[in-house]
Amino acid sequence: MRTLLLTAGLLVGLSPMCMAGQVYKWVDAQGVTHFGSQPPQGTEATTVIKSAAPPAGKPPAPPSGGAIGDQKAIDQDVKKQIAEQEAQLKVFCEQARTNLAQLQNNPRLREEVEGEMRRLTDEERSQRIDETRKQIEEHCQ
Template sequence: MFKYSLLLAAVMSFGLLAGQTKDKDDNLVYRWVDAKGNVHFSQTPPPGQKATSLEVDAPKPSSTPPAPIAPPEPKKEDKLDPSLAKLKGQLKEACDRARENLKTLTTFDRVRMVDEKGEYHLLSDEDKAAQVKQYQQQIKDACKQ
């Protein structure tokens, strides 16, 4: 049954593509069954066979072309001056870095940092708390969006 419905849809589509919907007679499709029991659809009746005519409601082809689709409005971010876009990228990097550092400080008990001389030292609980507070402030400042 699906095969026949598909064939009917193909026949109707072909008629639409070919522009065959000029008057009422052009909306007729003929259905018949051959000797082997196969169902056929056509726009012309078969010679020497009994066929059932079906009227198909097909839309008339339009003589006017469809209206062009306007390109989407650029986003506010797309209109940024290149220097502002660069600054925004730097803020995003600072935000990501501060979040990662805060995650490290809150995940591990012992954290070591590099001082001004390039030497590593473990953070005391007071230093760690100060660093957490500093990164939370950086996240607050840099991650505004």
């Protein structure tokens, strides 16, 4: 009876490993990294985890610490990428807020166009203020 329960427990415990499929990784147009079981159409995806059938004639081996270590490494890579993206977004938001303050507080702004300095008109200035506010609303919290 114990042997039957032990065998049933091992089969249930190992069944998710047999059903694991391929995992794909890709980066979308906004630079966000995605993972999924289906590769997207029109973008290049790399295979992160390949499904492998157990070799014929051998019983499946019990799970080892190696697979868990690989998953931890993948998790750390993903967390690192997310942290880098958040840092880039933070720099973008700070720059956008600085630009908005410059646009709002300085009515006599100049820009360099083809090596020559020219003053922004009031319409151009107000248009840039609106664009900058829109970017801050969309990307910064």
